[in-house]
Amino acid sequence: MSDLSPDKPSHNEDDYFAREEIETKRKLALQQSQELAAQQRESLKQLHFMKCPKCGMDLQTLKQGNVELDSCFNCHGVWLDAGELEQVIKQHGHEGSGKVMSAVLNLFKRTPSP
Numbered sequence: 806m807s808d809l810s811p812d813k814p815s816h817n818e819d820d821y822f823a824r825e826e827i828e829t830k831r832k833l834a835l836q837q838s839q840e841l842a843a844q845q846r847e848s849l850k851q852l853h854f855m856k857c858p859k860c861g862m863d864l865q866t867l868k869q870g871n872v873e874l875d876s877c878f879n880c881h882g883v884w885l886d887a888g889e890l891e892q893v894i895k896q897h898g899h900e901g902s903g904k905v906m907s908a909v910l911n912l913f914k915r916t917p918s919p
Contacts (some may be wrong), residue, residue, distance in 0.1 A: 811882075811897075824879075855875065857877035857879065857880060857882055857884075858882075858884070859880050859882050860877060860879050861878065862877055862878070862879040862880070864876065864877055864884065865877070865878060869893065869896075869912055870892075870893070870896040871888045871892060871895070871896065872885075872892045872893055873889075874889065874912075891895040
């Protein structure tokens with residue numbers, strides 16, 4: 806006669822279904838965590854989009870050739886997106902790096918108020 810009755814599943818079968826349930830709940834928790842993180846990233850993006858990281862004022866977009874630079878008229882900071890510095894350097898040719906940096910700095914010099 807067998808130890809197993811037809812009404813009671815084996816201990817291994819109970820373990821299997823318990824592990825499956827735990828794995829399903831773990832995957833659901835991971836998915837919920839990822840969705841929450843994505844919502845938080847989007848919320849932070851909306852909160853900080855086009856705000857100066859130094860003083861918090863609105864950034865203005867200035868076009869310099871093919872590059873759009875983000876500039877703060879309050880603290881006079883200038884921010885470049887990924888790859889924009891290379892584009893600015895490329896627009897000014899293959900000059901020495903000192904000339905390129907001085908050209909970049911000249912773009913953002915304050916004009917004296919009348």
